Amino acid sequence: MKSIAIIIVNYNSFSEIKELSESLNQYSLDIFDVFIVDNNSLKDNELEMNKFCQKNKYFFIKSKENHGFASGVNIGIKKAMTDEKYKYFMLLNPDTILEDPKFFDQLTKDMEETKAAIIGPLVRYYPEKDTIYCAGGSISKISALNNLVGKGSKDFKKFSTIRECDFISGGSMLISRELLDKIPSFPEEYFLFFEEADFCMNAKKLGYKVIFTPNTYLYHKHSQSISYMSDLYLYYSIRNYRIFAFKYLQWYFLPVFMLVYLTYWCGGYAIKAIQHGNIKGILQIFKALLNLKFK
Numbered sequence: 001m002k003s004i005a006i007i008i009v010n011y012n013s014f015s016e017i018k019e020l021s022e023s024l025n026q027y028s029l030d031i032f033d034v035f036i037v038d039n040n041s042l043k044d045n046e047l048e049m050n051k052f053c054q055k056n057k058y059f060f061i062k063s064k065e066n067h068g069f070a071s072g073v074n075i076g077i078k079k080a081m082t083d084e085k086y087k088y089f090m091l092l093n094p095d096t097i098l099e100d101p102k103f104f105d106q107l108t109k110d111m112e113e114t115k116a117a118i119i120g121p122l123v124r125y126y127p128e129k130d131t132i133y134c135a136g137g138s139i140s141k142i143s144a145l146n147n148l149v150g151k152g153s154k155d156f157k158k159f160s161t162i163r164e165c166d167f168i169s170g171g172s173m174l175i176s177r178e179l180l181d182k183i184p185s186f187p188e189e190y191f192l193f194f195e196e197a198d199f200c201m202n203a204k205k206l207g208y209k210v211i212f213t214p215n216t217y218l219y220h221k222h223s224q225s226i227s228y229m230s231d232l233y234l235y236y237s238i239r240n241y242r243i244f245a246f247k248y249l250q251w252y253f254l255p256v257f258m259l260v261y262l263t264y265w266c267g268g269y270a271i272k273a274i275q276h277g278n279i280k281g282i283l284q285i286f287k288a289l290l291n292l293k294f295k
Contacts, residue, residue, distance in 0.1 A: 004031055004033075004086065004089070005090070006024075006035065006090045007035045007092070008076075010045075011040075013095070014052070016095050017094045020094055020096055021034075023097045023099065032104065033058075033086075035076045036058050036060055037073070038063060040063055040066040073091060077180060077185065081177075081180060087176070090104075092172060095221040098218050100217055106216040107213065107216055110211065110215055110216075114209060119173075120136060120174065121215075121216045122135055124218070131153070133220045134149060135150035136149045137196075139167060139197060139248075142256050144241070146241075159214055169196060170196030183203060186198075187202075189243060198247065230278065235284040235287060235288045236294070237269060238269060242288075269285060273285070
């Protein structure tokens with residue numbers, strides 16, 4: 001009986017989802033159902049995706065407006081939660097590829113054995129398969145900085161044990177039904193970036209375990225939908241770090257946060273934007289600082 005609901009949020013990512021789907025074909029259809037939430041993609045992309053879902057017997061859910069990654073995830077979770085047969089809910093980004101034949105069996109096994117509510121695998125870059133994208137995530141208690149553990153490392157032995165962590169990447173996260181009964185949705189105020197860290201922190205506050213396992217893996221391609229140092233990237237990176245920090249930092253660490261935020265974070269992104277030729281992107285940094293809307 002199918003026990004896993006796979007939720008994929010699509011925004012003009014038809015070609016990536018086709019490749020992800022091909023990697024899913026190695027697994028028995030008795031294991032999972034796939035829910036694809038279309039976040040108001042361009043019309044041609046939406047039509048292609050709808051036909052593709054019908055052909056592959058995937059559930060296709062159309063969102064009339066794009067309210068961000070968390071909103072798309074929540075639409076998929078709400079739909080899948082109506083069926084009691086699903087015990088696990090797997091978030092996958094369109095730009096991921098699965099290769100390990102024991103991927104789902106191992107993830108669910110490790111979740112049960114560790115009594116985790118959230119678990120994530122080792123994520124490697126693609127096509128640089130010998131390089132780690134992340135082995136879980138950490139959050140500084142002093143500055144609230146989010147870091148992908150092991151990013152860029154080739155030392156797999158260093159990350160070869162199951163352990164608790166602060167958060168799991170939203171692009172490859174398995175969630176228990178028990179947790180979703182308590183926390184039924186991801187926070188939508190971010191639009192993109194920091195949602196998974198917020199969700200995991202909320203789960204940990206309730207006493208649930210967040211676990212990284214090296215016993216299985218998947219691949220993460222370089223982002224196709226969000227360009228590094230684009231206006232979109234800059235605005236939400238600056239704005240959302242502040243939102244997250246003020247939600248979870250102890251008040252006495254806020255002066256440290258503001259120092260890190262204004263110098264390392266905002267100043268650093270301004271320098272990087274100039275280096276990448278996006279001088280106008282500095283305007284988005286100021287808009288984010290002033291909490292003005294992204295345009």
